[in-house]
Amino acid sequence: MKRDLIKDVLAATGRDIPVTVAGWVRTRRDSKGGFSFIELNDGSSFGNIQVIADEKLPNYESEIARLFPGGSVVVKGTLVASQGSGQRVEVVADEVRVLGFCEPNDYPLQKQRVSFERLREIAHLRPRTNTFGAVLRVRNALAWATHRFFQERQFYYVHTPIITASDCEGAGEMFQVTTLDLDQLPMRDGAVDFAEDFFGKPAGLTVSGQLEGETYACALGNIYTFGPTFRAENSNTRRHLAEFWMIEPEMAFADLQDDADLAEDYLRYLFTYVLENCVEDLAFFNQRIEKTLLETLTRLATSTFKRITYTEAVDLLKKAPVTFEFPVGWGTDLQSEHERYLTEEVFKCPVTVINYPREIKAFYMRLNDDEKTVAAMDVLLPQVGEIIGGSQREDRHDLLMQRIVDNGLNPEDYWWYLDLRRFGGVPHAGFGLGFERIVQFCTGMHNIRDVIPFPRTPKNASF
RNA sequence: UCCGGCGUAGCUCAAUGGUAGAGCGGGUGGCUGUUAACCACUAGGUCGUAGGUUCGAGCCCUACCGCCGGAGCCA
The missing domain is CATH 3.30.930.10 (Bira Bifunctional Protein; Domain 2)
Structure with a gap:
């Protein structure tokens, strides 16, 4: 899809130029003047672009009014100087195509403060904050x-290697890497027989690349x-x-x-x-x-x-x-x-x-x-x-x-x-x-x- | 691993051992070129789990689980 990064749109010096932006809805605010404000973020920058979606758009009632934080859209429109005071430019939409709705009752990221501890439990969604x-x-x-x-x-x-079978790194405890069946370890003289293991000896994940780096x-x-x-x-x-x-x-x-x-x-x-x-x-x-x-x-x-x-x-x-x-x-x-x-x-x-x-x-x-x-x-x-x-x-x-x-x-x-x-x-x-x-x-x-x-x-x- | 704290609504948090609350978010209505929008109404709970004390436990005790902070180990 050919699209304009919101980062570039926000920095654009031209006005009344056609743009296509795609991203996730951060918030929607409705005006009784007959349109909605949609703040869109695509990750290209910290700032959001404000989209003006007029109620005359054919899918306004059926779709745009159902957009909540997290929903994904593609907007084709015109970049104009903003009438409001919070932003320099905004996009007046000719078309707002909804790619994916987002149910507010299920989506954990609403317009509210969420603790970092909570966000760790939803690490797949936290990059959207x-x-x-x-x-x-x-x-x-x-x-x-x-x-x-x-x-x-x-x-x-x-x-330098991620897996290392050399015993000599010495910096901290290693995670062991093995293909042995832990429920049925091969034994020899009362100890685990690592000759049977994948590398023929104990192996682990690297704790440092230094020794190999020195070579x-x-x-x-x-x-x-x-x-x-x-x-x-x-x-x-x-x-x-x-x-x-x-x-x-x-x-x-x-x-x-x-x-x-x-x-x-x-x-x-x-x-x-x-x-x-x-x-x-x-x-x-x-x-x-x-x-x-x-x-x-x-x-x-x-x-x-x-x-x-x-x-x-x-x-x-x-x-x-x-x-x-x-x-x-x-x-x-x-x-x-x-x-x-x-x-x-x-x-x-x-x-x-x-x-x-x-x-x-x-x-x-x-x-x-x-x-x-x-x-x-x-x-x-x-x-x-x-x-x-x-x-x-x-x-x-x-x-x-x-x-x-x-x-x-x-x-x-x-x-x-x-x-x-x-x-x-x-x-x-x-x-x-x-x-x-x-x-x-x-x-x-x-x-x-x-x-x-x-x-x-x-x-x-x-x- | 050790010390301390915490676990209550979707989220953030209140609640002397005596009928579980607020804000935010959601829904409905109102208002508005808005921008953490605002106003009114409304729905929403097995109080981390399992035991115990008590007439009665979200609150006290024990164990466990998880999270956070500090320490150790380190980068």
Whole structure:
């Protein structure tokens, strides 16, 4: 069907021109002047087009008067300057063809406030609301901006595997993937015989593409992944999903400072991009969801993020004139309340914390010269918390081997990962960014379940 | 998984242990270039589930289910 996007119609400068728009009715108001106002939305923009449907239209009584929120129509008409005050233009209909009626008694989205909790139960209809339409458009813009950012900098997009049978990812609980009959498991010596399974050994859904990403960075220079990630943690918070999307760049010939620079450049790029390309949607979020959103994004788009070492962070927290629920001490991980204090109270901006104690970080992070800390970094955002976790990777074969052993891991499981250090190893670094968390931050949406179309969380995989 | 809160009309929420209510949405009528429209009338309920206490439970107790917030784990 040839149609005009409502976004383009609303922005059109011409008048008295023929247009065809198609979409879903948001609301209908009747005038006793002998016509109805129909507000139509097709998802192309936040705003609706107002359609004037005269009672002289042949299907006015039989169909147009029966249009309620949710009904779908195609309207052929003329774009004119609006006589009313709420909108610049409107469409005077020559024809309103109803594609699908929508019974108001059954349709859950009426002209009323519906809670986000309720909308999660009707996730197939919630994209028709103002909020979720805006979320999707911002999410789309952030995805597009991500590819643009890395492509402009000559990073290659690498597709790392979703299913992985390597036992060595180590980040969080894995979902198991199997074709075995769970009611009749093949047993051998008292244990499940995975030789019978599809891959001949236990397999799971990826919890990170990093290790595979490193192999491509150590051949092609700079790469990034952008794909689904799965964590079978029983996490019930507003910042966790069991299935989420993660962006993981990896740079060869790079150290931790390069890594932190990239992370900050990337975040600023995203903020700038949505500010320039999602004006209407962000204005809505700023008005209805988070009053400081535009001010915050605008400030951060050009700001330098605070960068401090873990040791400095601990000193700051020890001197803090507030009492924390959890004690602060060098050698323990920073608690949420500590991170929030740093970003929201001390610096009031994103904070990159670097050089954590080796004991609390992953085995693959590069040991610093002090031999007490590793070249790790976390980027913390106000409200959202940890959005990026990254590091310079341990590129010295013997030290990596030692770290693997010290962590109680089996070096044989990491033979190919160790090979990268045997054959022309180079310093390299990268990070992982939780895509939904950046969507949360850029929309001000409070719950991560409302920034992904169909959230998967413990006890919930509907739709 | 732990701590706290919540579950009542299609939706958002009220209701000292004593006859279940309002607003929005729907229907009918009125009014209007309207725009969260407005005014009047009207229909609409197994109070999350299962037990228990009580003369009597939406309200008190127990268990379970689900949702929300915080924590942990992390992105």
